[in-house]
Amino acid sequence: MMTLRHSALIFPLLLAACVNTQSPRLQPLAQAKAERQAAVQAAQAPVEKPLNLPKMELSGAMLYDFLLGEMASQRGRPDLAVQVYSDLASATQDPRVVRRAAQLAFEARELDKAVEQLNLWLKLEPESVLANQMLATLLLSGGKLQEARPYLVNILAANPTQAGRTFLQIYPLIARYPDKEAVFSLVQDLAQRYPGAVEVHLVLAQAAAAAGKQDIALKEVRQAREIQPSWELAALYEAQLLQRTAPQQAQTILKKFLDRYPDSSEVRLLYARLLLEQKQYALSRAEFKRLLDANPDSADLAFTVAMLSLELNEFDRAEAELRQALARGKKDQDTVYYYLGQLAEAKKRDDDALQNYRRVLEGEYAYPAHLRVVYLLNKAHKLEEARAYLHQISTQNDTQRVQLLVAEAQMLRDAKQLDAAYQILAQGQEKMPGHPELIYETAMVADQLGKRDVFEQMMRKVIEIQPDYAQAYNALGYSLLDRNERVQEGMQLVEKANQLAPDDAGIIDSVGWGYYRTGNLVKSVEYLRRAYGANPDPEIAAHLGEVLWAQGEKEQARKVWNEALKTNPDNTVLLDTMKKFSP
Numbered sequence: 001m002m003t004l005r006h007s008a009l010i011f012p013l014l015l016a017a018c019v020n021t022q023s024p025r026l027q028p029l030a031q032a033k034a035e036r037q038a039a040v041q042a043a044q045a046p047v048e049k050p051l052n053l054p055k056m057e058l059s060g061a062m063l064y065d066f067l068l069g070e071m072a073s074q075r076g077r078p079d080l081a082v083q084v085y086s087d088l089a090s091a092t093q094d095p096r097v098v099r100r101a102a103q104l105a106f107e108a109r110e111l112d113k114a115v116e117q118l119n120l121w122l123k124l125e126p127e128s129v130l131a132n133q134m135l136a137t138l139l140l141s142g143g144k145l146q147e148a149r150p151y152l153v154n155i156l157a158a159n160p161t162q163a164g165r166t167f168l169q170i171y172p173l174i175a176r177y178p179d180k181e182a183v184f185s186l187v188q189d190l191a192q193r194y195p196g197a198v199e200v201h202l203v204l205a206q207a208a209a210a211a212g213k214q215d216i217a218l219k220e221v222r223q224a225r226e227i228q229p230s231w232e233l234a235a236l237y238e239a240q241l242l243q244r245t246a247p248q249q250a251q252t253i254l255k256k257f258l259d260r261y262p263d264s265s266e267v268r269l270l271y272a273r274l275l276l277e278q279k280q281y282a283l284s285r286a287e288f289k290r291l292l293d294a295n296p297d298s299a300d301l302a303f304t305v306a307m308l309s310l311e312l313n314e315f316d317r318a319e320a321e322l323r324q325a326l327a328r329g330k331k332d333q334d335t336v337y338y339y340l341g342q343l344a345e346a347k348k349r350d351d352d353a354l355q356n357y358r359r360v361l362e363g364e365y366a367y368p369a370h371l372r373v374v375y376l377l378n379k380a381h382k383l384e385e386a387r388a389y390l391h392q393i394s395t396q397n398d399t400q401r402v403q404l405l406v407a408e409a410q411m412l413r414d415a416k417q418l419d420a421a422y423q424i425l426a427q428g429q430e431k432m433p434g435h436p437e438l439i440y441e442t443a444m445v446a447d448q449l450g451k452r453d454v455f456e457q458m459m460r461k462v463i464e465i466q467p468d469y470a471q472a473y474n475a476l477g478y479s480l481l482d483r484n485e486r487v488q489e490g491m492q493l494v495e496k497a498n499q500l501a502p503d504d505a506g507i508i509d510s511v512g513w514g515y516y517r518t519g520n521l522v523k524s525v526e527y528l529r530r531a532y533g534a535n536p537d538p539e540i541a542a543h544l545g546e547v548l549w550a551q552g553e554k555e556q557a558r559k560v561w562n563e564a565l566k567t568n569p570d571n572t573v574l575l576d577t578m579k580k581f582s583p
Contacts, residue, residue: 068084072084078104082101082105085097086113090120095121098124099130106138111138118135129155136151140176152174155170156190164197171187174187180212184213187204201223201234202224204220206237218238239254251271255271272288282312285305285308303322303336305321306321306339322339322343334359334360335364335365337359338356341357350379353376367396367400371407374389374407390407398435401428402428402435409441425442426442439461440472456476470501473493473496477492478494488518490517491515505537509532509543511527512547516543524547528543532544532560538565539573541563541564542561542564
């Protein structure tokens with residue numbers, strides 16, 4: 001019976017569906033929004049005073065130089081354009097010409113020339129905010145943090161009432177400097193003159209966090225919130241500072257903010273994400289549903305709500321919500337159809353599942369959807385149709401090619417066509433020699449065919465190629481223990497497997513069976529109970545019951561067998577074991 005693999009499939013998809021949940025270190029939603037605002041503001045040129053233009057007539061020679069400079073710029077000779085305009089700037093002392101010369105030098109990556117021209121511009125127009133901005137940007141981009149400081153001071157002083165917004169504009173430039181301690185020191189120095197600007201405290205918090213000063217970062221962002229309690233950027237950033245170390249506290253901050261300002265969609269989005277990360281699925285779904293109600297055309301939100309319903313095993317609701325996501329025009333329809341197929345399988349509607357899987361045509365879920373089609377066709381006893389479909393699946397790499405070969409061989413094994421399965425795997429080895437998984441699967445079929453020498457030779461080949469292949473050690477060791485041959489060697493092999501994969505229930509079962517073969521019944525029961533507790537497999541139950549029987553615990557043995565028989569009434573290993581001891 002197919003089961004939904006929640007942790008392996010749904011939870012990562014939920015995180016992805018929630019619009020970039022994984023954020024860079026301390027620079028996520030709040031920082032991104034701050035930078036968006038800063039970009040808009042930075043795009044608005046500062047208001048400049050009227051230029052103090054020199055009184056100079058345009059001569060013919062000067063006009064020729066202007067034309068030469070522009071033609072050189074347009075025809076791929078930036079070096080000539082820079083030289084011509086630099087000469088014109090020196091000759092005219094005109095700030096407009098100086099600005100053009102600086103721009104050309106910057107575009108040509110002649111940074112020394114650009115700095116020279118910008119300094120000339122500032123000499124001519126000392127109060128030019130734009131010149132200060134360009135020179136500060138140039139120096140910062142060149143990693144000259146301290147050299148940029150006086151120009152940053154001038155930029156802030158030019159309009160002290162807007163210092164907070166200016167801080168938001170310039171911080172992304174400063175933040176790129178690799179020495180985060182130096183960045184924090186500079187920001188702290190610049191901020192001293194503007195203690196009442198709320199944005200300044202947010203920038204200080206960001207710089208402190210980048211420098212690893214968590215306590216200072218929290219102090220500054222909280223001061224920003226005291227100055228302006230309704231500022232959602234500060235609430236977002238405080239929550240994100242606490243997200244990893246104190247997630248419950250982060251949730252509380254956002255919840256209290258939403259209680260006062262319920263229309264803050266970005267705060268609600270982060271709150272919903274934090275609830276999801278803490279696996280509070282019902283609460284998270286409620287918050288995403290509120291966002292969906294406010295944005296009814298959002299297919300992504302509708303899909304996220306559906307995935308949460310799926311995580312909560314509310315299959316009918318999840319199906320309805322997935323269909324709503326389709327109706328809203330979700331671009332990635334293939335993903336939706338894949339999960340509709342998963343839901344249909346979980347509800348044992350295999351025909352519907354097939355129909356949905358067949359609609360997955362591209363994207364990351366196309367390949368697993370194709371595999372589910374093959375599985376369902378084979379489950380419906382349509383072996384040849386399943387094989388024909390499998391042969392049409394496009395593969396991207398050897399891993400997928402091996403996976404398809406193994407899937408086809410497994411179908412043939414289930415149909416008791418062992419020779420055909422062995423032939424397919426052997427042919428696969430010829431095309432992809434040395435692939436450990438392919439050799440392993442071929443060996444397992446060889447064992448079923450009674451080719452014990454081939455089986456052992458191949459398993460040792462797998463171990464040689466991949467010394468950490470736990471299942472190969474386990475298969476080889478268990479085969480010896482099960483046949484009660486070379487028991488000590490078999491025990492060493494399964495113990496090696498257990499070292500490599502200590503939580504694998506099948507391997508724990510093998511170790512327990514090995515202790516049984518060596519006569520240590522106490523240890524055997526200990527391991528077999530662990531294995532059965534981790535995975536109530538009927539073959540593990542058969543082993544555990546047999547060892548309990550050998551200990552004289554016959555009633556306990558019957559209890560284990562009967563319990564396993566309820567869910568696995570046709571398992572031959574379990575039935576044979578029960579007949580052996582309880583005819």
